[in-house]
Amino acid sequence: MKFEGGNKMDIVKIKKFTDRLFENVQPIWEKNHNHPFVQELGKGQLDEEKFIHYMKQDYVYLIDYAKLFAVGVLKAQDLHTMGKFAQILDETLNVEMELHRQFAAEFGISREELEATKPTPVNLAYTRYMLNVAQNGSLAEVVACLLPCAWDYWEIGKLLRKQYGNQIETNRYGKWIETYDSETFGEGAKWLIRLMDELAEGKPERELAILEEHFQMTSKYEYLFWEMNYYKQEWPI
Numbered sequence: 206m207k208f209e210g211g212n213k214m215d216i217v218k219i220k221k222f223t224d225r226l227f228e229n230v231q232p233i234w235e236k237n238h239n240h241p242f243v244q245e246l247g248k249g250q251l252d253e254e255k256f257i258h259y260m261k262q263d264y265v266y267l268i269d270y271a272k273l274f275a276v277g278v279l280k281a282q283d284l285h286t287m288g289k290f291a292q293i294l295d296e297t298l299n300v301e302m303e304l305h306r307q308f309a310a311e312f313g314i315s316r317e318e319l320e321a322t323k324p325t326p327v328n329l330a331y332t333r334y335m336l337n338v339a340q341n342g343s344l345a346e347v348v349a350c351l352l353p354c355a356w357d358y359w360e361i362g363k364l365l366r367k368q369y370g371n372q373i374e375t376n377r378y379g380k381w382i383e384t385y386d387s388e389t390f391g392e393g394a395k396w397l398i399r400l401m402d403e404l405a406e407g408k409p410e411r412e413l414a415i416l417e418e419h420f421q422m423t424s425k426y427e428y429l430f431w432e433m434n435y436y437k438q439e440w441p442i
């Protein structure tokens with residue numbers, strides 16, 4: 206933690222580790238927020254085939270992502286933290302992935318077909334990066350890896366609601382915005398942010414830099430994920 210504001214009369218603002226993460230990641234997150242996939246989805250103008258590509262890839266992404274919360278349970282040091290990881294794991298499988306199952310049903314895609322989706326190179330690289338840290342890293346490293354996924358989607362949900370909320374009723378992807386702007390999703394993101402700060406507390410700069418490296422890396426993978434779906438990238442061979 207760092208204290209800002211020198212004057213004795215100033216109210217001292219404590220700078221949290223996640224404030225630093227948030228400030229430094231802005232150039233990447235701005236690219237995510239302005240990505241044509243995100244903006245066209247917000248306006249309800251995204252090409253259906255691009256959305257289907259995303260939904261199928263994201264479904265198998267979430268199967269691996271959910272496992273990180275199971276690793277969180279395993280590495281947690283107290284019952285409260287174990288319970289929160291278990292809760293977010295359950296919400297991922299039964300709330301977030303239910304959104305995908307509902308969209309798939311609307312587009313005539315079966316649950317089996319969703320689940321059988323073969324991950325693209327970007328999808329595989331992203332999940333393998335996180336699962337490797339889950340195997341070999343500390344709990345703080347795992348949280349640093351999985352945080353952009355929760356936090357930036359919450360930011361995107363809030364942003365799209367602000368930008369295009371007046372058209373949400375007629376937007377065919379409106380449910381997507383509602384899910385990521387929801388109380389449930391926001392609470393999960395906020396809890397992970399607080400946990401990141403707790404776990405970073407008292408760590409030397411050398412270790413904080415490693416956590417920030419994971420956070421930046423998975424934020425970049427978020428960008429590649431939008432890009433991959435917008436251009437419907439598959440294996441070239």
Ligand SMILES: Cc1ncc(CN)c(N)n1
Pocket residue numbers: 263266267301353354355358427430
């Ligand atoms: C790729 C990706 N990143 C984040 C989220 C939000 N859990 C998601 N569904 N998919």
